[in-house]
Amino acid sequence: MKETLPLKIFNDDEFGPIKVFLSRCHNVAYGVTIDGEVFVKVPFVGRRSFLSDIANINEDMRLKLRKIINRQTLKKKEQEAVAAPAVYDENTVIDIWGLQLKIIRGNKQLTQLVGNEIRIQLLPDDNILAPDIQSRIKNVIVASMKIKSRKELPVWLDRLARQHGFTYTGVSINSAQSRWGSCSYLKHINLSFYLLLLPQHLIEYVLLHELCHTVEMNHGPRFYALLNSVCGGHAEDYRQEMKKYRTNL
Numbered sequence: 001m002k003e004t005l006p007l008k009i010f011n012d013d014e015f016g017p018i019k020v021f022l023s024r025c026h027n028v029a030y031g032v033t034i035d036g037e038v039f040v041k042v043p044f045v046g047r048r049s050f051l052s053d054i055a056n057i058n059e060d061m062r063l064k065l066r067k068i069i070n071r072q073t074l075k076k077k078e079q080e081a082v083a084a085p086a087v088y089d090e091n092t093v094i095d096i097w098g099l100q101l102k103i104i105r106g107n108k109q110l111t112q113l114v115g116n117e118i119r120i121q122l123l124p125d126d127n128i129l130a131p132d133i134q135s136r137i138k139n140v141i142v143a144s145m146k147i148k149s150r151k152e153l154p155v156w157l158d159r160l161a162r163q164h165g166f167t168y169t170g171v172s173i174n175s176a177q178s179r180w181g182s183c184s185y186l187k188h189i190n191l192s193f194y195l196l197l198l199p200q201h202l203i204e205y206v207l208l209h210e211l212c213h214t215v216e217m218n219h220g221p222r223f224y225a226l227l228n229s230v231c232g233g234h235a236e237d238y239r240q241e242m243k244k245y246r247t248n249l
C-alpha cells in the first residue's frame, strides 16, 4: 500500500494525534489503523468547512471508535501470540508439520535434516542464546521447511487437482510472506513455504483456494460457491480461522 501524507494532524485528548486525509467520498469517515491509531478522511470537495468540524468528535463516534480500537487490540494480541518470536533452545518444540528440532552438543558444529528431524549440533561451550546461534537455528528451520514444502506441497496439490477435476500448468514454491499462495492467469500456482505453519486442513484450504482460481480468476460469488463446494461447506469457517495465522517464524 502506498503511504499517503496526511493533510494535517490534530490532537485529541482521548485518541491522541489524529491524521486527516483527503478522500474522494462525500462524507467524513473515521477509521482505526491496525495499530489502533484513529484517522479521518475528509471529502476533497468542501474540505474547509469539514476541517473546522472534525476536531470535535461527538460521543456516538467516540463510542464506535473505542469499540474498534478494542477489537483491533485483541486481534493484534492474538496474532502476536501465534507469531511470538521464539527463543530456540534444547527444549524448544516446534510444531511445523511433523518437523522436529533436536539440538545436541558435540565437537563440531553440524546441521542435518534426517527424515523429519532437524539436527543441530553445537559446540560444548556455544551460548545457545547468542544472536548468531539463534539466527543460525532459525535459518536451519527455514531451510528444512523449504525442503519439506518442495517435496510435499506439489504432490498434495496434484492429488487435490485430480480429486476435484482442476487443471493447472505448474507449481512453484516461494518465500512470500505477504500471501500464502497465488494463481497466475496462465494457471500457474505459487505457494509460500510458510504454508507449513498452518494446520493441515488450512493448508488444504489454501491449495483448494488457488485451484479454484484456475476456474474463477476473481473473488466473486461464483468463486466462493466453488470453493465452498470443494471444502465440504467449510470455506467460511476456514477463512475465519486463517486470520489467526501469519507468515512469521
Ligand SMILES: [Zn+2]
Pocket: 209, 213, 219
Ligand atoms: Zn484468491
